[in-house]
Amino acid sequence: MAAKPLRRVTTDEIAAFDRDGAVLVRAILPQEWVDRARAGLDSAIAAPDTLSENLGTLRVDQFPASRSPELRSIIEESPVAEIVGRALESPVRFYMDQLFYKPKGFVPATPWHQDTCYYNIAGHDLIRAWISPDPVPRNVSLEVVRGSHRWNVTYSPLAGRDPETSTRAQAMLENARLDRPMLGADAYEDWTYWSGIRDKSLPLVPDIEAHRDSYDILGWDYEPGDVLLFHGNILHAALGDVTSPNPRRAHASLWAGRDVRYLHRLGQVIPDPVALYEHEPRSGQPLSDFPEVFPVRWSPETES
Ligand SMILES: O=C(O)CCC(=O)C(=O)O
Numbered sequence: 001m002a003a004k005p006l007r008r009v010t011t012d013e014i015a016a017f018d019r020d021g022a023v024l025v026r027a028i029l030p031q032e033w034v035d036r037a038r039a040g041l042d043s044a045i046a047a048p049d050t051l052s053e054n055l056g057t058l059r060v061d062q063f064p065a066s067r068s069p070e071l072r073s074i075i076e077e078s079p080v081a082e083i084v085g086r087a088l089e090s091p092v093r094f095y096m097d098q099l100f101y102k103p104k105g106f107v108p109a110t111p112w113h114q115d116t117c118y119y120n121i122a123g124h125d126l127i128r129a130w131i132s133p134d135p136v137p138r139n140v141s142l143e144v145v146r147g148s149h150r151w152n153v154t155y156s157p158l159a160g161r162d163p164e165t166s167t168r169a170q171a172m173l174e175n176a177r178l179d180r181p182m183l184g185a186d187a188y189e190d191w192t193y194w195s196g197i198r199d200k201s202l203p204l205v206p207d208i209e210a211h212r213d214s215y216d217i218l219g220w221d222y223e224p225g226d227v228l229l230f231h232g233n234i235l236h237a238a239l240g241d242v243t244s245p246n247p248r249r250a251h252a253s254l255w256a257g258r259d260v261r262y263l264h265r266l267g268q269v270i271p272d273p274v275a276l277y278e279h280e281p282r283s284g285q286p287l288s289d290f291p292e293v294f295p296v297r298w299s300p301e302t303e304s
Helices: 011-020 031-046 069-076 080-088 167-175 193-198 209-214 274-279
Strands: 022-025 052-055 058-062 092-102 105-107 110-114 126-131 142-145 217-219 227-231 235-238 242-244 248-256 296-298
Touching: 011 022, 011 080, 022 080, 031 069, 031 092, 031 126, 031 248, 069 080, 069 092, 069 248, 080 092, 080 126, 080 227, 080 248, 080 296, 142 227
Parallel strands: none
Antiparallel strands: 022 227, 052 058, 058 092, 092 248, 092 296, 105 242, 110 235, 126 227, 126 248, 142 217, 142 235
């Protein structure tokens, strides 16, 4: 049985998540899970795999829980499943996780992006739980464009921009280890972000940073024990480009509620969870068609 949170997610927090697309749920994760997150992040950071990528001084790993028992326990045994399920008011299935590591010293910003286009799933009941064992003050913490989870737009993945028109994409291609995108289970052998350039129909993320006053931007001072919840379709970024005496280690898990379905995207960037490939999923299938890969981790029907 999973561990309980320090307190219930309040009705105000549930309403804020629904309205704004993000909410910082303060002081809800017991210290034991903060400590496990720290241990799991440190061991995963020390042992990169083929799905680890250095984007300048930002290190991003895909599916780190698949190789870290501590991070796996955060998915399977911690109160995180209950916290996301209560905010979504839905049974929840774990889809995938990522690690974001910015060492002490120069802490880079994370550019504005939307996660939707990076995965082969679609739906409104998508929620991200972002936790850190480090205090993350406002000047290096996450920001969202309030309400953008309801804009009903899928933007082009940042890292997948067309190298013919984007210097950022050109630089990524030059650094890529591959000369072709790997999209199936073979992506686990070696992988970079650049397969996203395959879908040229998606609009670019607007230049939010250059026009901050035109957007309703939400941000927070984060403390260990808080859980930052944000919607899977929201535009988000992290402030940075400052010097910090502390590292910034973060674990972000993506959870799916009732309406989430498989959707094969032309410009998919991140491989599917490896166990899904043998089921040969078709677009439109609900994740509940794959209970062995995506078991329900928490449900309001079984808990009051
Ligand atoms: O931690 C960060 O800087 C970025 C996090 C992020 O983009 C995400 O969790 O989707």
